[in-house]
Amino acid sequence: MEAQFDPNGLPFRPGVGIMLLNPLNRVFVARRIDMPSDAWQMPQGGIDPGETPEQAVMRELMEEVGTDKAAILAESPVWRRYDLPLELIGKLWGGRYRGQSQKWFALRFTGTNADINIATEEPEFLDWKWAALADLPALIVPFKRKLYEELVAEFAPLVEGYTNLQ
8 A cells, every 4th residue: 555645744955956058148947867758857966964045056966967167046935835736745755845946046157068067977867958038838738837937937036138049
């Protein structure tokens, strides 16, 4: 018999998210190895004990994208939450969390595509691309779509006045 999880009794996992913008203001997105699908996502990950969100965002960038060639442009003033679908609770993070509470950052990528290496020590992604900011909500899994819509609205002023090629 499969254990039942009451999501309301579980905490949110503290984490960070990264909107990595290249010089053309396109956003780095990747497809996960552990959930093969057509869904793409921006890099994200947990905050380790004793680590600040700023430290976590740069560590996660290196762990997931294989580069630290980026500068922080903006930090969201709010923590954004998402709930996992019921079928994923208990399968992710040992069933300890109902979802994530994330501090998001917009970063300017200062390297070249050759600096990106998703074949990291513990790879999380199987493919990556640069996407238009407006396309992000349509690329993500449905349970994170509202969060991505909020991020696009919040960080859009960072790309105004720049070319956002399709």
